[in-house]
Amino acid sequence: MWHGRFREDTAEVVQEFTQSLDMDWRLAKYDIYGSIAHARMLGEVGIITKEESKLLEEGLRQVLKEIQEGTFSPKLSLEDVHMNIEARLTELIGPVGAKLHTGRSRNDQSATTVRLFLRKEMVDVGDGLLTLMDALIDRATAHRTVIVPGYTHLQQAQPISMGHYWLSHFWAFSRDFRRVLFALDSIDECPLGAGALAGSTLPLDREYTARLLGFKKPTDNSLDSVGHRDHMLDCQYALAVVMLHVSRLSEDLVIYGSREFGWLDLPDSFCTGSSMMPQKKNPDVLELARGRTGGVYGDLINLAVTMKALPSTYNRDMQEDKRPLWNSLQVVKDVLEVLPLLISRVEIDQEKALESFREGFALATDVAEYLVLKGVPFREAHAKVGKAVRWCIDNYKDLEELSLEEWKEFIPEVEEDLLELMSLEQSVNRRETYGGTSFKQVALQIERGVKLLEEYRERLALYPAKFSL
DSSP states (O other): OOTTTOSSOOOHHHHHHHOOHHHHGGGHHHHHHHHHHHHHHHHHTTSSOHHHHHHHHHHHHHHHHHHHHTOOOOOGGGOSHHHHHHHHHHHHHGGGGGGTTTTOOHHHHHHHHHHHHHHHHHHHHHHHHHHHHHHHHHHHHHTTTOEEEEEETTEEEEEEEHHHHHHHHHHHHHHHHHHHHHHHHHHOSBOTTOTTTTOOSSOOOHHHHHHHTTOSSBOSOHHHHHHOOHHHHHHHHHHHHHHHHHHHHHHHHHHHTSTTTOOEEOOGGGOBOOSSOTTOOBOHHHHHHHHHHHHHHHHHHHHHHHHTTOOSSOOGGGGGGHHHHHHHHHHHHHHHHHHHHHHTTOEEOHHHHHHTTTTSOTTHHHHHHHHHHTTOOHHHHHHHHHHHHHHHHHTTOOGGGOOHHHHHHHOTTOOTHHHHHOSHHHHHHTOOSTTOSSHHHHHHHHHHHHHHHHHHHHHHTTSOSSOOO
16 A cells, blocks of 8 residues: 555565554454445545445445455455455455545544444443443342441441442442443544544545544544544543452452351352362352453553553554453453343342351440430540450450440440340441431432433433444
8 A cells, every 4th residue: 555655565574563453353344334434425525426435335335244244354464454445345346446545544544443343342331331230239129128247357347238238339330330431422523534643635524424423523633633542541441440340349249158258149150169179169250350350450551551652643552552452341341241140149148147247246336326325425435335345255245245234334324225226137227327228228229229220321322332324
């Protein structure tokens, strides 16, 4: 394509080194969509005839058919998906095929193709997140009145509703969903027509191609259009935080399902055994999800470091923008396919969960707050309850086992009404603050979550992951 400038053909080793077909052949369909829009625009503004525009579109659709049927094998010597499609088009329709690239550079062509691809991929990620959030709402509903230990520092802290626990992850993934929407917004501008860097002397109609391709508008500055990858970084960051939350959820479930905790039961069909130890039930799906998180973080750094010191505008380094992001997309989509199915079958052994509270002193804060309502300053109440806990540890007793007389030895302000409050269910249900763990508050959270899912589905449907040309 550039032989007019060079005295020598490109060395074969250079062709191997510079090709990008291993990364961009998956973009073929989207490259053809972008080319059809470009061909239509060239015909509309009179740069080529309507007949030529129609012939280009028919040829491009034939190339797409060959790709979909697997009869078109790309050539490494043509470097990338874009040049392979153009070369095959010219073979099919003759010299008119050479007119397709009028007013277009691979810089704006590739940037548009990637955006079309990412729009579909990120909508798929959004759909996967909604499915996961559905599963979390389902478990929160099933386990709303199930009481389990809540932890800080991996030490028993206070009793909570297991429904409240599931919802804590629901809200984390809901923030991830909003990050996906933000990434989709940043994708939703069309670079086509920006050219190599400075636009074109030809009367291109960029609004027309943007509209045909389902973008809300053309990009505003031709230099910036081909010289940045912020939208890809937005996608990469959103995927990285999804995996952060996946990893933390996985860590919890691995721990709670261990023999030492033992009150959470993972479905057998999502676990594996040991080649040596017959008794083992290993949470491999969760461990692999946790393990793949680091690779997605590395992908984010990879792309950021590639972009951090490039001069304006396009540089060939930017060809490598796709490799890390493709990997992250695959990891996240794989995780979002398997994790909702696993979550939907997690069960809780309520009896074991209640047994695990023994000698955990999870009601200590309830006693301190009881004393606050009796007029005792919180720091003083904290110290008094702490001494009672210390005595119980030394004497192998739980707080719930103390008689009124024993309580009064440590805390004279205690009255008989404290004994009525010393139960796990009372502790959970008295936490009525907005967003708290009481069964009523959890039910309200579930209602808000269901409404939010409806809103999110409506918002995601605004992005044309599929469009017709």
